[in-house]
Every structure is written in C-alpha cells, then in structure tokens.
Amino acid sequence: MPNLLTMARLFMIPFMVIEILDGNFTVAFILLMIAGVSDGLDGLLARWLSQQTTLGLYLDPIADKLLLSTLFIALTHAGLIPRYVTVLVFSRDFGILLIATLLFATHTLRDFRPSFFGKANTFVQIVALVCLMAGQTFAIPGLKMVTDLLLKAIAVLAPLSAAQYAWIVIRRVNAPAA
Known part of the structure; x- marks a missing residue:
C-alpha cells in the first residue's frame, strides 16, 4: 500500500x-x-x-x-520562477547525484544522508512551491512577497547545501579507516 x-x-x-x-x-x-x-x-x-x-x-x-x-x-x-533559481536547484541536484553515484559505484561511500542545509533547502523549496501555487489560486495579500523571498533563499541555500555536501564527502572519504 x-x-x-x-x-x-x-x-x-x-x-x-x-x-x-x-x-x-x-x-x-x-x-x-x-x-x-x-x-x-x-x-x-x-x-x-x-x-x-x-x-x-x-x-x-x-x-x-x-x-x-x-x-x-x-x-x-x-x-x-526565475530561471537562475531553477538552474541553481538543478546544478546542485545534478552535482550531488553525480557524486553519490560515483561514490556508490566505486564502493567508496555508501551512506549518503541529507545534510542540515540540504534539508533546509528542500523544506524551503516545498514551502516556496506551495506558496507560489497558492498565490496563483487564491488572492492572499503579501504571499507574492513571501514567495519571492523564499525563491531568493533557495538561490542561497542550493549552492550552500551543495558546498556542505562536498565538504562532508571530502572529510568522510579522506578520514582514516576505523
């Protein structure tokens, strides 16, 4: 089910x-x-x-x-949605997917959990999409301004979370074996 x-x-x-x-x-x-x-x-x-x-x-x-x-x-x-926001979102996701696939395929790293900024990024993306779609459906004062701020936050969080993932992966790959 x-x-x-x-x-x-x-x-x-x-x-x-x-x-x-x-x-x-x-x-x-x-x-x-x-x-x-x-x-x-x-x-x-x-x-x-x-x-x-x-x-x-x-x-x-x-x-x-x-x-x-x-x-x-x-x-x-x-x-x-501005093109630059979508490009940043896709670039981040593609980079993470590529690195995770390579690490998984080479048996270098199998545990690839979401990071703090990754979770924050996903949460803000969901809220932004809901606000944007709600704004197209209902006349809610101030919702456009909130949506615009959320989209700008995504433009910051997407590359920030990509950098955090890269940092975590580099540290874990270079860590001495336990």
Missing part, C-alpha cells in the same frame, strides 16, 4: 505539469496538496503496517525529487 501511494504521486506529476502549462493552477494546486498528503501518508503507513521495503526506501525520495524538479521546470516555463 505505501509503495502504491508513492507510485500514485509519480503518476500525478505529468498531470500537474499539464495543468500548470494550461494555466489551471487551481487543479495543479489540488494535485500538489494530494501529492503532499500521499507523501506523508506513505511513510506513516509503511511504519504503521510494518511494510518498509527496499523499493520504498529508494522510490520515495526519487518521487519527491522528481516532483520538486518537475514543478520547478514547469513553473519556470510558465514564467513564475
């Missing part, structure tokens, strides 16, 4: 993109909220039903990252 919820979240992504590109932000926002609820629910159900699987361990963060990345592209294409 939890993996089915994750798969459903993946299945919703193209429909969110279609709705964004068609200017149907209310439907896209509703789908985003459903995806958010399913993300919380799949982890909760996996623990509650003791259905934690290796597939779920990998699939859930992939679904989350794919959802965020796809929304950044679609909303940038729609002119709602």
Whole structure:
C-alpha cells in the first residue's frame, strides 16, 4: 500500500505539469496538496503496517525529487520562477547525484544522508512551491512577497547545501579507516 501511494504521486506529476502549462493552477494546486498528503501518508503507513521495503526506501525520495524538479521546470516555463533559481536547484541536484553515484559505484561511500542545509533547502523549496501555487489560486495579500523571498533563499541555500555536501564527502572519504 505505501509503495502504491508513492507510485500514485509519480503518476500525478505529468498531470500537474499539464495543468500548470494550461494555466489551471487551481487543479495543479489540488494535485500538489494530494501529492503532499500521499507523501506523508506513505511513510506513516509503511511504519504503521510494518511494510518498509527496499523499493520504498529508494522510490520515495526519487518521487519527491522528481516532483520538486518537475514543478520547478514547469513553473519556470510558465514564467513564475526565475530561471537562475531553477538552474541553481538543478546544478546542485545534478552535482550531488553525480557524486553519490560515483561514490556508490566505486564502493567508496555508501551512506549518503541529507545534510542540515540540504534539508533546509528542500523544506524551503516545498514551502516556496506551495506558496507560489497558492498565490496563483487564491488572492492572499503579501504571499507574492513571501514567495519571492523564499525563491531568493533557495538561490542561497542550493549552492550552500551543495558546498556542505562536498565538504562532508571530502572529510568522510579522506578520514582514516576505523
């Protein structure tokens, strides 16, 4: 059941993109909220039903990252997110993915946990996307200003978290074997 919820979240992504590109932000926002609820629910159900699987361990963060990345592209294409923010987000994610893949493939480092700035970056990305989509759906005073500040924070946090990941990896790779 939890993996089915994750798969459903993946299945919703193209429909969110279609709705964004068609200017149907209310439907896209509703789908985003459903995806958010399913993300919380799949982890909760996996623990509650003791259905934690290796597939779920990998699939859930992939679904989350794919959802965020796809929304950044679609909303940038729609002119709602500055290109530089999306470029910084993708550059960070690509760099981390490349390094993690190389370290994993070479058996150099297998444990690649999120860093403090990485978690902060992801949290701010989620809040920014929710605010941006809510702002396209509802007339909420001051929400555009909040969204703009969050996007600027992402532009700082993305490279900062990439640098923190690099620092952590360099320290761990060069640490003496225990």
